[in-house]
Amino acid sequence: MDGMAIHGTPWMPGPVRLHEARDYQCSQNTTRECDYYQEYWHFWYEADHRFALPTVAFFTSIIILFAFAHAFQQLAPTSLQRTPIVRRTTALDRFLSYRVFRIRAWNWNSAPLGILLLSLVGTIYFACMTLVPSPYYWPLTETLNYWGGSPPLATRSGWLSLGCMPFVFLTAGKSNLITAVTGVSHEKLQVFHRWISYAFFVTALIHTFPFIVYNIRTYQMVMQWNTNFDYWTGVVALIAQAWLTFASISPLRAISYEWFKFSHFVAALVFMVFLFFHCGYTLSAWDYFIVTGVFFALSWLHRQLRIYFEHGVNSRATVSLAANGFVCVRVPTKAVWHVGQHFFVRFMTLGIHAASIHPFSGISP
Structure with missing residues (x-):
């Protein structure tokens, strides 16, 4: 974090606050250098507004477009x-x-x-926002960290990555806001969940490598690794994110879905905890964690409430084996369903397996 004195605990420099102050006093030697540092694509103290917020606007505009199309189809x-x-x-x-x-x-x-085509649009957006602005690195000077310790390429890709985070979680849940406003089922949203995760991971990598290049050039790599906890938390978060990204590939997921699901949740927890400490209260970074947490909590709460309101709490299911070998679960319910729709069923009496849910196709008696 440019221009900040490190004090407090190594994990969370204090005093802790929701947003970092944006007060800036130019420390460069000339007015020209000060103006250069504060240009639109260069200014570190406004980087979240330049890169993270446009990313949020990009995804939100696509959702709104499909929401209007869905509303027209339903109401016109x-x-x-x-x-x-x-x-x-x-x-x-x-x-x-x-x-x-x-x-x-x-x-x-x-x-x-x-x-x-949507993925192509997204690729063009992230490529342009990452690679078109210049410079990638600050000019080398005799004074270390003269321009700040964060190369411009690392700064903008880091905020682009953080802007993806709420939408990765928003597209992951079986009950989510996007499905409600667009009518796109959660199964189809899984494609976007994976592809936004790819953008999330690639921009995180692009955020990482410039620090390595810069610190090797300035002979600070060992010192930074030994003294800067941001590097430690960032590496752990990146490893967890790599597992989340690559272990979700279909062939690996098909080997053992239950292991994939368990490891996915564990890796996601590790990733979020270490990314939280890595970002700290840098500018508005915690706003993205708050929004992500709200989306995740509302999705989980809506799913639980929907189960109990639609199916009640006193209904008892009966399980039998059909002549063709199919498992038949009879559940008294007032819920309605369409052809091809399935329900996720949790068996509460199966010990540790009660933590898993299983899809069953809905049929009328």
Whole structure:
């Protein structure tokens, strides 16, 4: 953190506060250097506003766009939906939603064309926000950390990464706000959960490497590693994030889904704890943790309340084995479902396995 004296505990320099002060006094030698440091893409003390907030706006604008489309589909009168322009737009939407590309040699189907186009837009956004602004590193001077200890490339990629965090969690839950406003099921949102996680991880890597390059150039690497707890917490968070990212690849996940799920939760907890200490109260960093926590808590709470309000608390299920070998679970409920829909069932009497849930297709008696 540029220009800050380290005091308090190594894990959390004090005094602890929600936001870091943005008071800035130029320590460069000339007015020209001061102006250069405070340019729009350079100024460390406004980096969260320059990079993290636009990332939030980018994802939010996409969600709002799909929310408007969903609202129109649900609320627009039939006469309007039958107009030629709306029907052509609907046909294009269906084409983008279902058109996939198959690579027979790998026995692999791509994501739908629409999702590929959205990922292309996201890739262009992150590439431009990371690589187009200059410089990547501050000019080398005889005085160490003359421009601050954070290279510009590391600063902007770090805030871009942090801006992804709320949306990684928002797209992960089975009950979430995006599904409510867009009508996109949580199963389909898992694609976005993974791909936003890729952006989250890649920008975190880009945040990391400039510090290594800069400190090796200035012969500070060993000193920083031995004395700066930000490096320790950052490395642990990055290792946990790497596990979260790569252990979620389909072939690895298919080997043992229960182990994947358990390790995913443990790694996510380790990642969030160490990232929390790594970010500290740098500028508005904790705002992103607060928003992420609120989204996660509301998702969990909504799912629990929905279970009890829809299915009650006194209903008893009966389990039997059908003639074809299927497991049949009969649950008295007032809930309604559609063809192909499934329910997640938790068996509370299976000891440690009560922590897991299992999907069952819904059928009428």
